[in-house]
Amino acid sequence: MARVLRRMLRRPLGALGLLIVTALVVVAIFAPQIAPHDPTRPDFMAILQPPGDVYLLGTDELGRDILSRLIYGARASLQAGLIAVLLAAGIGVPIGLVSGYFRGPLDEYVVMRLTDAMMAFPVIVLALAMTAVMGPSLYTAMIAIGIVYSPIFIRLARAQTLSVRETEYVEAARALGNRHLGIMVKHVLPNIASPLVIQMSVSMATAILVESALSFLGLGVQPPTPSWGSMLRIGTNYMSEAPLISFWPGLAIFVAVLGINLFGDALRDVLDPRNR
Amino acid sequence: MVFFVLRRMLGMIPILFLITIGVFLVMQVLPGDPARMILGQEATPEALAAVRERLGLNQPLHMQYLSWLGNVMTGDLGRSMVDNSPVSRAILNALPVTLQITALALLVGLVIGVPAGVIAATSPGRLGDGVATFIGLTCISLPGFWVAVLLLYVFSLWLGWLPSSGFVRFSVDPWQSFLHSIMPAIALGLRPAGIFMRLVRSSMIEVMKSDYVRTARAKGLTARAVILRHGLRTSLIPLVTILSVEFAALLGNVVVIDTIFGLPGFGRLIFNSVLRLDLTMMQSLVLIFAVAVIVINLVTDILYFILDPRIKER
Amino acid sequence: MKRLLMLSTAAVIGTAMAAPGDLWAEPVRGGTLQVGLADDPPELDPHLTSSNASRTVLHNIFATLVEVDDELQIQPELAERWEVSEEGTEYTFYLREGVTFHDGTALDAEAVAFNFARMMDRDFGSARAGELAFVEEVTVDGPLQVTVRLSQPFGAFLPAMASWSGMMVSPAAVEEHGADFGQVLVGAGPFRFVERIRDDRVVLDRFDDYFKDGLPYLDQVIYRPFVDAESRIVNLETGSIHIINTVPGRAVSRVQDNPDIELSIVGGLGFRGIWVNTQSEELGTPERRAAVSACIDRRVVVDTVFGEAAVPAVGPFSPATWVVDSPDEAPHRDLDLSREMLEAAGVPDGFSFPLLITPDDESIRVASIYAAMCSEVGIDIQLQQVEFGTILSRMGEANYAAAQIELSPRNDPDLSAHPWFHTDGGVNFSHYSSEEMDRLLDEARAAVDQDERRALYREALEVFNTDFPYIFTYHLQEMKAFRTDLQGYRHIPDSMMRFEDVWLAE
Secondary structure: OHHHHHHHHOOHHHHHHHHHHHHHHHHHHOHHHHOOOOOOOOOOOOOOOOOOOOOOOOEOOOOOEHHHHHHHHHHHHHHHHHHHHHHHHHHHHHHHHHHHHHOHHHHHHHHHHHHHHHHOOOHHHHHHHHHHHHOOOHHHHHHHHHHHHHHHHHHHHHHHHHHHHOOHHHHHHHHOOOOHHHHHHHHHHHHHHHHHHHHHHHHHHHHHHHHHHHHHOOOOOOOOOOOHHHHHHHHHOOOOOOOHHHHHHHHHHHHHHHHHHHHHHHHHHHHOHHHO | OHHHHHHHHHHHHHHHHHHHHHHHHHHHHOOOOHHHHHHHHHOOHHHHHHHHHHHOOOOOHHHHHHHHHHHHHOOOOOEOOOOOOEHHHHHHHHHHHHHHHHHHHHHHHHHHHHHHHHHHHHOOHHHHHHHHHHHHHHHHHOOHHHHHHHHHHHHHHHOOOOOOOOOOOOOOOHHHHHHHHHHHHHHHHHHHHHHHHHHHHHHHHHHHHOHHHHHHHHOOOOHHHHHHHHHHHHHHHHHHHHHHHHHHHHHHHHHHHHHHHOOOOHHHHHHHHHHOOOHHHHHHHHHHHHHHHHHHHHHHHHHHHHHOHHHHHO | OHHHHOOOOOOOOOHHHHOOOOOOOOOOOOOEEEEEEOOOOOOOOOOOOOOHHHHHHHOOOOOEOEEEOOOOOEEEOOEEEEEEOOOOOEEEEEEOOOOEOOOOOEOOHHHHHHHHHHHHOOOOOOOOOOOOOOEEEEEEEEOOEEEEEEOOOOOOHHHHHOOHHHEOOOHHHHHHHHHHHHHHOOOOOOEEEEEEEOOOEEEEEEOOOOOOOOOOOOOEEEEEEOOOHHHHHHHHHOOOOOEEOOOOHHHHHHHHOOOOEEEEEEOOOOOEEEEEOOOOOOOOOHHHHHHHHHHOOHHHHHHHHHHHHEEEOOOOOOOOOOOOOOHHHOOOOOHHHHHHHHHHHOOOOOOEEEEEEOOOHHHHHHHHHHHHHHHOOOOEEEEEEOOHHHHHHHHHOOOOOEEEOOOOOOOOHHHHHHHHHOOOOOOOOOOOOOHHHHHHHHHHHHOOOHHHHHHHHHHHHHHHHHHOOEEEEEEEOEEEEEEOOEEOOOOOOOOOOOOOOOEEOO
């Protein structure tokens, strides 16, 4: 672990990615300590103010501090990314692993066809339907994203398992009479872990993008709780009077996603044996 | 080969069934009542009952599904529950808009991504490497809706060069049509541009290391000729396959882009039909979306098959 | 200007600004009018739809039995005159001679009777069945004479005949197209329906045989939906559309400052605020609802979000009606009263409830302000953005605590109160039942004299402000913004855009 980190830090882009991700996590965790104002408290005497001394990045359409809202918004984005990806991997990896390990008609005709079907299901429809049933919230959005991304993990885990199951040590473990579950957990999983970890970082960046798009459409975090996507959408209503309102949250999404992508790219370079 | 394609096509049928049943079930758990949606706030219980009857909503679930499926089989996609207009008409109106925008977006992706990838692959050293990675990841990380909003601000509100919303059909006025499509296409096309760039770069680096390029070099061909004749051509093959995947992803992203630019495309149709609880419209749209994605996947699979016969029995 | 807006007549308040450029200009024939709508109209069959986006289009395709004028007084239209029996239960209409539908069918007494039968046909499921519930029978007394008998007096019957229920459809077209009538739309109004492309446009052409000679002036009307308020205004500014049907409050001064655009403001008729489910756990007692109401500073809500585009509300009757005189009657913010009410409700530290809102900018802003204001006494409002249809369904099923959705403004106080707040009201979404309220609304409905009705509605206002079956916060002003080359536009407070006598200056 430490070795991986050290090797990543040797790459400038990897270091940059790590820096952004760390900053993001720190900001999200310590938002109440960092934010200069209450992010949901309106100030009706200071609506749509330009950046200034009291409000560093200005105020929004209800006189709320934009900087504080951006800081709190990091929480929603990070949570959405993390939980959605953990959910997707949590659903996808066991299914893919078992399916690839045993193969057979269940694998070919049920699991593969089901993932095909799921991958053809538009994310927005699922999110809208789930919102209608469960009520709109960050959690609904996270679960919807998690479910939509699980087929990617099913396929990846399955493909990797397929290539690992024929290797000598797995055959040897089988010959020694180890139980299937034991083989899968002890021998297969560690050998397919690095592509899965890389995929998780890539998916996390996408998940944050999708969550902000859903919030942009009103399906994610509910007002007045700040989220970057909904701030951006509200900001578009004030483009002629106060264009910066929609600029900041977009920049925040971009930097966060870029950071995670840089991090993931460096991770791939370090972990992927072909690049060594 | 023929057998492989046939088998894949037969395999599509159960997927489509699964999807239509999935959509149908999802629609059933939606809490809204289409009849109330149609009649609005002042609906009387009798009127609601009559509308449900007219729409066939009081039939048992499996009957509703079967009658919808039967109609689809005969090419009748049904009628919108909101205004009783044929679903096929709405789709035919929206499809050209979305096809034009997504095709243009892919073009933007190729025009930016391929040359950038070639340049990146041929500029040696760690600096060139880093810059290329950074630019590629930047394109991938830019949220399309933010780019859309920025473009709107600069080119419509500030400079006043481009129309901020709406669409003009190509058949009506090609130039206006282009002006209306260019910003949505850029907003949608940056992500594919980044992906294409990374792909072209990595596969070209691999190709340039290969034996036959070395041979070509040894024969005295210029670097430029080597890149164009060998490197680029070979790296286009994986590009074609990723192109189809990206096309499917674009279809998903048009929902947000249609909303921002007020485009009467597929994305708006799907979003509005969910908002309005237009069940028949939804079902048919998702079916078409799914068919598109599956066909694209099938094409990709076939391409893989042609390129790499080793996967025959997987 | 702000003071002027406080006036309470239904007259055109913004006349000074809205006056056509040159009152004596000669109307010009021809031209295509581009109209920007805030929503894509859904169902277009006038007897099925309840959407105002549809209705504003339909008024130009379908002529109504009677019309309303600038002051909401009933005027002749298809009916050149009418008689009402003494007890107010019999309306005899005398139709104009020689009126035809767009397909050439004669608009006579038989056609009117056919229309009533269509709207009252249970199997057809017309959204008009509710307001025609008192119609007992319709008889054809002569080729152009038709009588409608009601089971009880109904003060809002004629206003209803100037709206959807009065829109006459061609019997021949209905018989030919049946359920597809909404795709062909044959009426007797100034314009013929040509085509509609969902989410894109509705196109109307001039009807050459319109019964008013020389009208309409325009050759064509094209409606286009611009859901996004910003793009609606930008398109008006650049001149690609001539008129828009709603102006967001924050754009008022921007539009006023533009010399090419005229802004017309009249008192609006609808009411806005918070729907409450009086049967819900969270808001089931009047004390809890009163506590919420007392937290809300209606003036701040209006000033922050709407500016000149709204006025504070005291009840369902806007200051544009003859019931309420001034928006100053609206209750003031009183946190002490709110805490007192919380005490009385047994929740001195406050309580929390979910508020369903539609996902649009104005709705989110207003609700966020409510939440911030109520949090000061410990009332925690959790906002949830949900689609309009879902909210409507949940309200109908009493499966909600509080909601904020847009209502259609109606052109008579009875229609603004009776269906919504009477125990047996067709749209009693508050699931509210009060004997006193029922009595007042019933008596006002049966009363014919306006002073008597006013007194009864004033009494009802008292009940509204003790029971709070709805927390009234503001009335939107009715605004239209149009380019100065659009001439002759008459702004009617029912918010519908009628284009029969407007023209485009060269």
